[in-house]
Amino acid sequence: MTDNNTTHFGYETVQTKEKAKRVRQVFDSVASRYDIMNDLMSFGVHRLWKRYAIELAGVRRGHRVLDLAAGTGDLSARFAGIVGPDGEVVFSDINAAMLEQGRQRMADDGLVGNVRYVQADAQYLPFPDNHFDCVTIAFGLRNVTDKQKAVDAMFRVVKPGGRMLVLEFSHVEQEPLKSAYDIYSFKLLPKIGKLVAKDEESYRYLAESIRMHPDQETLKEMMGKAGFERCEYFNLTGGVVAVHRGFKF
Amino acid sequence: MSLSELAYAGLEEAINRCIALDPVATEKLARLHGRVIAIEIAGPNLRFYLIPGPAQLQVLSQYEGEPDCLLRGSPLALARMDASGEKGAEQLFSGRVEIEGDTELGHRFGAILGELDIDWEEQLSRLTGDVIAHEVGNGFRAIANFGRRTLDTLGQDVKEYMQEEVQLLPECEEIQEFLGSVDTLRDDVERLEARVNRLGEEIAAQNGDMPS
Numbered sequence: 001m002t003d004n005n006t007t008h009f010g011y012e013t014v015q016t017k018e019k020a021k022r023v024r025q026v027f028d029s030v031a032s033r034y035d036i037m038n039d040l041m042s043f044g045v046h047r048l049w050k051r052y053a054i055e056l057a058g059v060r061r062g063h064r065v066l067d068l069a070a071g072t073g074d075l076s077a078r079f080a081g082i083v084g085p086d087g088e089v090v091f092s093d094i095n096a097a098m099l100e101q102g103r104q105r106m107a108d109d110g111l112v113g114n115v116r117y118v119q120a121d122a123q124y125l126p127f128p129d130n131h132f133d134c135v136t137i138a139f140g141l142r143n144v145t146d147k148q149k150a151v152d153a154m155f156r157v158v159k160p161g162g163r164m165l166v167l168e169f170s171h172v173e174q175e176p177l178k179s180a181y182d183i184y185s186f187k188l189l190p191k192i193g194k195l196v197a198k199d200e201e202s203y204r205y206l207a208e209s210i211r212m213h214p215d216q217e218t219l220k221e222m223m224g225k226a227g228f229e230r231c232e233y234f235n236l237t238g239g240v241v242a243v244h245r246g247f248k249f
Numbered sequence: 250m251s252l253s254e255l256a257y258a259g260l261e262e263a264i265n266r267c268i269a270l271d272p273v274a275t276e277k278l279a280r281l282h283g284r285v286i287a288i289e290i291a292g293p294n295l296r297f298y299l300i301p302g303p304a305q306l307q308v309l310s311q312y313e314g315e316p317d318c319l320l321r322g323s324p325l326a327l328a329r330m331d332a333s334g335e336k337g338a339e340q341l342f343s344g345r346v347e348i349e350g351d352t353e354l355g356h357r358f359g360a361i362l363g364e365l366d367i368d369w370e371e372q373l374s375r376l377t378g379d380v381i382a383h384e385v386g387n388g389f390r391a392i393a394n395f396g397r398r399t400l401d402t403l404g405q406d407v408k409e410y411m412q413e414e415v416q417l418l419p420e421c422e423e424i425q426e427f428l429g430s431v432d433t434l435r436d437d438v439e440r441l442e443a444r445v446n447r448l449g450e451e452i453a454a455q456n457g458d459m460p461s
Contacts, residue, residue: 081300
């Protein structure tokens with residue numbers, strides 16, 4: 001948030017109450033082609049990033065996991081496999097179109113019984129305190145209006161001994177990767193978006209919102225401020241993406 | 250993120266592609282949902298975890314809990330395990346593969362992978378339609394049968410020639426007799442060794458008694 005009433009929407013400054021609506025428009029527009037776009041944009045590497053996050057999550061059989069901004073359910077599907085029939089995965093997204101896509105995909109994969117679906121805003125989580133063994137948000141925190149509020153809410157619902165994980169685009173520091181990445185995300189990405197998802201604007205927003213997202217250290221501080229301990233981050237692919245992890249004790 | 254991550258992702262993809270071709274195996278694996286099988290490869294000291302589920306079999310390089318079952322062995326011994334049946338059991342009983350934890354789970358899991366029965370004709374029929382796929386299938390079956398018959402006959406002929414005609418190879422009975430003799434000889438040598446040791450001790454004791 002920039003000040004009390006305005007916030008970022010990519011490089012634009014918009015009214016705080018406007019942002020959720022604008023983000024919703026973006027995801028309503030891309031929901032049906034979200035998976036294909038992820039593969040195209042990241043050259044399939046997003047699968048490896050997600051695998052890595054899964055391993056850091058330390059989820060075990062019988063655990064209760066909250067997957068925020070679950071999207072098409074890449075993380076949820078894996079968690080549902082790991083927690084087994086005795087565990088529970090809460091698949092949550094703020095966007096109804098994304099939630100529906102995800103639910104269909106999970107059901108098609110036979111993942112039923114230990115998965116619940118909740119349409120919720122990450123800033124205002126409708127769950128009791130100390131409820132989950134693990135809370136994750138993958139490629140979603142960027143789109144939340146007040147990120148600190150979301151991190152605070154995640155802290156509240158995690159059980160003592162549990163942990164939270166943020167998988168998110170982050171900041172590339174090293175040249176020449178930085179320049180290549182800039183050219184790719186500002187010139188090429190919107191064009192791919194136009195071709196495949198027929199929506200150049202949404203993908204321009206994606207590139208801009210990544211640049212406006214807090215860098216590795218800032219996000220780590222935000223987690224500490226919320227109360228998480230032993231916070232650390234792991235840069236993947238040179239910092240294009242980072243996994244942040246914190247524990248609640 | 251290391252290269253091994255990529256390897257595990259590749260392994261996972263490959264196993265799942267295979268399993269997906271056998272609906273029975275898919276169903277059986279789904280019943281093991283959430284169970285954790287650790288595989289430890291001796292030598293390179295690699296350890297990874299297999300977690301079956303309804304959607305897929307996950308291959309993870311890290312798992313913070315205790316696995317339900319741990320299989321440990323050399324790459325070759327582990328590879329022979331999933332040949333299942335007698336060979337699988339042989340690997341286990343000969344101690345080449347160690348199993349810890351829930352052994353039944355290990356066996357069930359090994360059996361599912363060992364019994365993967367992929368209906369190639371059915372897979373092909375999706376591309377070509379049933380009639381062509383069946384014809385192609387018949388062709389392959391005929392070739393396979395011919396190959397098997399030919400190999401059997403050839404094997405029999407070669408065996409007879411080597412044993413009866415040129416007498417290069419021994420008969421089965423001869424081998425058994427030879428192996429029996431080796432066992433007897435080994436036992437005799439061990440007895441002799443024990444006797445020599447005993448005599449040695451007696452001599453040492455006598456020498457000890459004698460004043461020097």
